[in-house]
Amino acid sequence: MNMPATKIEVETATPAAAAAPVVAMTPKRPPRSEAYARMARETAVRVIPPLVVLALLTLVWELVCRRAGSALPPPSRVFKDTKELIFDPFFDHGGIDKGLFWHLSASLQRVALGYSLSAIAGIALGVLVGQSVWAMRGLDPLFQVLRTIPPLAWLPLSLAAFRDGQPSAIFVIFITSIWPIIINTAVGIRNIPQDYRNVAAVVQLNPLEFFSKIMIPAAAPYIFTGLRIGIGLSWLAIVAAEMLIGGVGIGFFIWDAWNSSHISEIILALFYVGIVGFVLDRLIAGLGKVVTRGTATS
Amino acid sequence: MTAYLKLDHIDKIFTRGAATTEVLKDINLTIEKGQYVSIIGHSGCGKSTLLNIIAGLTTATTGGVLLENREVNSPGPDRAVVFQNHSLLPWLTVYENVRLGVDKVFARTKTKAERDAWVMHNLNLVQMAHARDKRPSEISGGMKQRVGIARALAMEPKVLLLDEPFGALDALTRAHLQDSVMALHQKLGNTILMITHDVDEAVLLSDRIVMMTNGPSARIGEVLEVPLARPRKRLELATNTTYLKCRQRVLEFLYERHRFVEAA
Numbered sequence: 001m002n003m004p005a006t007k008i009e010v011e012t013a014t015p016a017a018a019a020a021p022v023v024a025m026t027p028k029r030p031p032r033s034e035a036y037a038r039m040a041r042e043t044a045v046r047v048i049p050p051l052v053v054l055a056l057l058t059l060v061w062e063l064v065c066r067r068a069g070s071a072l073p074p075p076s077r078v079f080k081d082t083k084e085l086i087f088d089p090f091f092d093h094g095g096i097d098k099g100l101f102w103h104l105s106a107s108l109q110r111v112a113l114g115y116s117l118s119a120i121a122g123i124a125l126g127v128l129v130g131q132s133v134w135a136m137r138g139l140d141p142l143f144q145v146l147r148t149i150p151p152l153a154w155l156p157l158s159l160a161a162f163r164d165g166q167p168s169a170i171f172v173i174f175i176t177s178i179w180p181i182i183i184n185t186a187v188g189i190r191n192i193p194q195d196y197r198n199v200a201a202v203v204q205l206n207p208l209e210f211f212s213k214i215m216i217p218a219a220a221p222y223i224f225t226g227l228r229i230g231i232g233l234s235w236l237a238i239v240a241a242e243m244l245i246g247g248v249g250i251g252f253f254i255w256d257a258w259n260s261s262h263i264s265e266i267i268l269a270l271f272y273v274g275i276v277g278f279v280l281d282r283l284i285a286g287l288g289k290v291v292t293r294g295t296a297t298s
Numbered sequence: 299m300t301a302y303l304k305l306d307h308i309d310k311i312f313t314r315g316a317a318t319t320e321v322l323k324d325i326n327l328t329i330e331k332g333q334y335v336s337i338i339g340h341s342g343c344g345k346s347t348l349l350n351i352i353a354g355l356t357t358a359t360t361g362g363v364l365l366e367n368r369e370v371n372s373p374g375p376d377r378a379v380v381f382q383n384h385s386l387l388p389w390l391t392v393y394e395n396v397r398l399g400v401d402k403v404f405a406r407t408k409t410k411a412e413r414d415a416w417v418m419h420n421l422n423l424v425q426m427a428h429a430r431d432k433r434p435s436e437i438s439g440g441m442k443q444r445v446g447i448a449r450a451l452a453m454e455p456k457v458l459l460l461d462e463p464f465g466a467l468d469a470l471t472r473a474h475l476q477d478s479v480m481a482l483h484q485k486l487g488n489t490i491l492m493i494t495h496d497v498d499e500a501v502l503l504s505d506r507i508v509m510m511t512n513g514p515s516a517r518i519g520e521v522l523e524v525p526l527a528r529p530r531k532r533l534e535l536a537t538n539t540t541y542l543k544c545r546q547r548v549l550e551f552l553y554e555r556h557r558f559v560e561a562a
Contacts, residue, residue, distance in 0.1 A: 195385035196385065198355055198379070198385065199385050201354070201355060201372075202353065202373045202374070202375060202377075202378060203375060203399045203402050203403075203453070204402055214387070220389075
């Protein structure tokens with residue numbers, strides 16, 4: 001009984017399906033204002049909740065620290081004390097008496113140098129360890145031990161070796177951020193599907209082409225995971241390292257503020273450190289998204 | 299009968315530590331130019347291993363593969379493979395996936411413009427030219443396999459190796475792709491070696507069906523000629539006595555004489 005009925009249904013469905021794309025094409029783009037309104041709504045949904053939480057926390061902080069004799073200044077005090085620093089980040093009175101922009105930029109330069117070195121060396125070593133069983137057997141135990149050494153433990157040794165603060169700080173960044181890059185790259189290389197290797201073999205890619213056309217794109221999601229952890233660690237390490245080596249830099253700025261009992265300045269600096277760390281993380285994540293488009297979903 | 303591809307006394311023994319497993323034993327097979335040969339057998343009988351040996355992705359323990367009387371023992375574009383799970387590189391577009399092989403094979407013999415035209419020609423052959431700028435994640439499983447076929451064809455292989463090419467597809471898409479492969483074989487006259495576990499597919503597509511016994515130590519149990527005229531039409535064959543007889547022979551081999559025994 002059912003059979004003829006379904007058959008008719010199928011037959012009538014065919015012309016409708018053929019016409020469907022035409023129907024789908026007819027509605028015009030929604031007007032601009034509507035699109036803007038939707039975008040504004042979406043932004044509001046993401047921006048408003050954190051702003052509300054931030055306002056509440058500031059309020060609590062203000063109430064808690066307002067009483068006379070409290071150890072930490074309330075937000076209103078912080079703002080009053082650091083107004084000059086906030087509104088003029090570019091002053092330069094010589095020595096280490098500079099605006100926050102210069103401190104942050106000095107720290108960022110150190111991180112940029114150390115991190116670039118560790119990205120290059122880390123990916124190279126990761127490829128080696130991922131590709132060669134013997135390299136892994138030889139190097140992996142070494143890496144596993146070395147990576148647990150806290151960043152600052154390297155500082156005295158590097159100061160002894162370089163006899164200067166600047167290269168020592170860069171070395172600490174390098175040695176801190178290289179491990180996750182090596183380990184993640186190696187995992188990525190080891191996880192390249194055999195299928196891709198077979199394709200490369202049939203097409204007869206030479207080792208260099210295999211490296212650039214198969215290995216790096218296939219391992220890119222892993223590599224960027226390592227790079228992202230790495231940038232976070234290097235930003236963690238730079239502040240600590242700068243406290244010890246001195247000179248211009250956000251780390252020493254904090255230490256200096258502590259020594260002069262400018263607690264408000266410390267709070268402001270922490271705020272900036274957090275924002276910059278967040279931006280760095282997003283930067284690498286965004287870069288990873290662009291580079292690995294398509295790779296993650298195979 | 300001139301041997302184009304010749305499998306000569308191939309044995310394959312896997313060794314893991316002290317344990318050795320003989321997977322393939324004394325495989326002999328000659329394939330003529332332009333023939334469509336299927337290898338059928340239960341899973342685990344080593345048919346994929348055999349294909350890998352022909353492709354050069356693994357080496358035979360003894361014996362060898364001769365292509366036009368020359369031994370081949372490393373992978374190369376003259377024996378292009380269409381892999382079961384398409385194996386397209388997800389970071390490249392459809393066009394770039396095909397272009398990758400073309401650039402290597404015709405690096406010296408074709409100009410850039412010719413290579414571009416050749417890629418598009420092969421995408422047209424499998425009706426995928428419209429998706430040239432899509433990434434594999436944006437097209438369906440059947441389309442991916444079409445691109446995989448185009449990639450292999452574009453290398454102008456002497457032998458096209460198909461490793462269960464339709465295994466991962468639904469029945470309708472599979473039938474559609476089988477028809478496409480048949481049409482391509484008709485048009486281009488390639489020599490094709492296909493691994494399959496689908497009896498209908500083997501009878502429909504092949505000139506000869508190579509039936510393998512169960513492993514370990516799988517051998518060629520029987521070779522069946524399929525004397526059906528081409529072009530073959532799926533619907534007409536459904537009642538064709540020759541077709542049904544061939545099908546019967548393969549079924550008997552697989553389910554009576556060499557029934558699949560579940561490994562204990």
